Amino acid sequence: MLEVVGLEAGYGDGRVLFGVELAVGAGEVVTLLGRNGMGKTTTLSTIMGILRAQGGTVRFGGAPIHHLPAYRIARLGLGLVPEGRQIFPNLTVRENLVATAADSEKHGQWTLDTVLDLFPALRERLGSLGALLSGGEQQMLAVGRALMTNPRLLLLDEATEGLAPRIRDEIWRVLARLKAGGQAILLVDKNITPLLRLANRHYILEKGRTVWSGSSAELAAASELQHRYLGV
Ligand SMILES: Nc1ncnc2c1ncn2[C@@H]1O[C@H](COP(=O)(O)OP(=O)(O)OP(=O)(O)O)[C@@H](O)[C@H]1O
Numbered sequence: 001m002l003e004v005v006g007l008e009a010g011y012g013d014g015r016v017l018f019g020v021e022l023a024v025g026a027g028e029v030v031t032l033l034g035r036n037g038m039g040k041t042t043t044l045s046t047i048m049g050i051l052r053a054q055g056g057t058v059r060f061g062g063a064p065i066h067h068l069p070a071y072r073i074a075r076l077g078l079g080l081v082p083e084g085r086q087i088f089p090n091l092t093v094r095e096n097l098v099a100t101a102a103d104s105e106k107h108g109q110w111t112l113d114t115v116l117d118l119f120p121a122l123r124e125r126l127g128s129l130g131a132l133l134s135g136g137e138q139q140m141l142a143v144g145r146a147l148m149t150n151p152r153l154l155l156l157d158e159a160t161e162g163l164a165p166r167i168r169d170e171i172w173r174v175l176a177r178l179k180a181g182g183q184a185i186l187l188v189d190k191n192i193t194p195l196l197r198l199a200n201r202h203y204i205l206e207k208g209r210t211v212w213s214g215s216s217a218e219l220a221a222a223s224e225l226q227h228r229y230l231g232v
């Protein structure tokens with residue numbers, strides 16, 4: 001479904017990615033791991049067309065997308081839950097959910113109603129401004145907003161960061177439900193234990209390069225690798 005080969009990108013003259021390799025198949029949950037500053041967010045931004053690729057290729061469904069503007073990439077079916085959530089603070093929960101959905105609601109299972117079934121807490125807050133939500137509610141809203149576009153591939157950047165353990169667990173449960181429903185997911189997170197349970201495969205980034213890839217069983221067994229590249 002998604003194939004990233006030799007991806008290079010950066011900010012201005014500063015190169016950050018020097019050859020990222022990864023792939024996500026239909027229905028797969030795949031993680032992108034690495035310490036702070038290794039290029040995980042930059043990789044997701046480049047896949048989404050928010051940053052311009054300076055080398056390499058990104059293919060989605062077999063077709064190159066790295067030359068396309070961000071709105072076209074989103075329309076092809078890539079939905080990002082960005083680092084820091086970035087919900088619209090001055091829009092209500094309902095407005096946040098419908099703002100980016102356009103007519104994609106017609107094309108899949110995710111509608112305002114089914115998203116609210118997935119996150120019942122949001123149903124009670126439909127009229128509240130985004131800014132007034134708790135961190136956990138904002139994160140659920142960010143996930144719900146991405147689902148409203150009915151993405152073929154859902155990308156999440158640190159979706160459990162800074163949340164209370166109970167809320168984290170709820171996010172993990174929701175992601176497991178999405179996976180069971182066949183949703184393909186590319187996930188950046190620092191909590192290895194739940195990732196080992198949820199994901200099929202993993203990639204590790206070190207200074208903008210993919211240095212390792214393997215299954216959950218392989219990663220779980222490689223404690224020296226976890227220590228060296230993930231600091232755990
Ligand atoms: N907007 C920016 N302008 C310039 N440099 C940036 C910008 N964003 C990130 N960088 C640099 O690019 C490198 C990779 O950052 P990136 O945010 O992709 O890392 P990350 O793996 O997502 O880290 P973290 O785990 O802290 O989120 C870092 O050296 C960072 O300082």
Ligand SMILES: [Mg+2]
Pocket residue numbers: 040041042083157
């Ligand atoms: Mg990041």
